[in-house]
Amino acid sequence: MNLELNNKVIKKVLKIALGIVLFLLLTVSIALLLFQYKPVQTWAAKKATAYLSKNWRLRLISRAFISNPLQPLS
Known part of the structure; x- marks a missing residue:
């Protein structure tokens, strides 16, 4: 009974953590x-x-900031 409750709690915590990461x-x-x-x-x-x-x-004074995060800075 206690082990079953622990498994449910662990699954719930993992679902919440996965949701936050996603x-x-x-x-x-x-x-x-x-x-x-x-x-x-x-x-x-x-x-x-x-x-x-x-x-x-x-x-x-700024007009625009153009960047491309896919290209490395040089």
Whole structure:
């Protein structure tokens, strides 16, 4: 009886952990796909520029940030 209860708890914990891992992978995948589009990159660059200008009192001007995560930096 106790062993059966432990197995049910372990299965439930594993299902929850698998769900969390799949959610994180899906979220990262969607973010990477979205950042392939120039309008999304421009929006993110403007948000980052506004944040840095406001919090660090830097004067920054940005038009777009274009990156390709599939190519290594050189």
